Amino acid sequence: MAEMKTLIKIKPKTYAVGEIVKIDFMAMHPMESGMRKDKDTGAIIPAHYINEVNFLFNDKLLTKMITWESLSVNPVLTISLKVSGAGTLKVLAKDNKGQSVESTVAITPKG
Amino acid sequence: MERRSFLKGFGTAAACAALLPRMASAADEAKKVVGPNEMSIETAIAAITGGKPLTPSSKVSLSAPEIAENGAVVPVKVTVESPMTEKSYVKAIHVFATKNNNVRCANVYLTPANGEASFGTRIKLGGTQDVLAIAEMSDGTFLSGKQNVKVTIGGCG
């Protein structure tokens, strides 16, 4: 299985210490519900979904998410972060088949 | 001119009518299948609140479209009014699609470092239903907000 592709966006693009920014985390994932049938064979496609996403800022847990198959395919998850200074935002995502991916983005407040 | 116009409209009807049987049978088949994480809304709420009261509150704002053209991708945003300090913050936001096979969508455990209690995502809705958000507050209370989303059938393709 190919590596899970991810993307993190910080909005707005420029921000200062003390400001609240939005973090968008996106992942390419089929998010199979385990309820769909294969069109050709009629067999149920096994559930395959991201079940945990952890957001860490400078290695400290910011937000932990338990996620389920009801999230859309290629899910997008948005949370807020109050910028306390420069650092690294790390997102660890894993799915119910044990596949995991780590993505990072630099938090660089202006001024 | 009128004839052309009529044919045009009729053609459109014919085109989408042709699609209908396939859609209907797919929906029927889906009904028979039970997902691996099936859970009702009552069970899911009890698992979060542990039987404590759930209070509908204007502090919990849930926005979702009233009409969704497509049940596969329905945007949902939840914000909860809170100072987000160590003393008083929102510990978690839980999002449920109340009529899906597994009603749970996401359990989001926040910290004061978030600065504001907000969560946004896109969910699948199996049909028209309420989307419910529960805010778990640091004082041990549970607040809720909900919105009904009507899922309609889209155009061709």
Add this chain to the structure above:
Amino acid sequence: MRNFSICAALLSISLCGLLNADEQLSMSDSDKAMYAEMVENNPAAMDIADGEETFNRLIGEEAYAKMLGVKAKDLPKYIAGFPRFVKPAGKVVTLAQTLQMAMADRGQNVPKLESKEIVTMSAYVKSLANDQKTNIDVKANKQMKEMMALGQAVFEERRGGRGLSCNSCHSPDIVGSRLRMQPLPDLGAKETAAAGTWPAYRMTQSAMVTLDKRMQQCMKNALLAEIPLGSKEMVALEVYVTNKTKGNAIQIPGLKR
């Protein structure tokens, strides 16, 4: 005649088993705004990033511009004019076809138009023209004039068992009528900016789809034989449809139902 069209549209809705197609069944402006906001975090951004990596690895901006005979700095404006007549091709081609040409030029195996490489690269390359206005010139030369005429003919040709044409659902006089709850879009409108927003992420398919592929999907559902990707007729159709949205800004990737 306008009334008659609406009648026919209502008939089409009731035939689909859906009654009372009043305004309650339409998305409100705030609903639309929620969807519009979703463009900001479009999953297809990951496809574009993929396409950028592939493009830089396999072709590169400089080699690409050189092949087309334009300066690298003029690329965005040039890209905003596709499909166009390209000298080394000797015919009117789509952006995706120029990527195939560039790969052939470099002695590489040429992937199919529907391949992941060409799809993601064409989306990335078109995104270089973001915010540019679509500047297709259907009168630029005799080849473009020919393709525009052919495109219109293909758009209006009734085909298949039900005798439908593209125009059956997309003629300007039935814009806004509903097809299974979905208002039919004006392909030339600024807000839809149809051609300028493809490749787009299709929410119903959870994947990025190109304009020609979208047109094939439309044909399939209308029970028409699918016009092959890259064929003269398909390129002509893209010319005709793109010209409807001339002057509107390019925004790649789009986000569609």
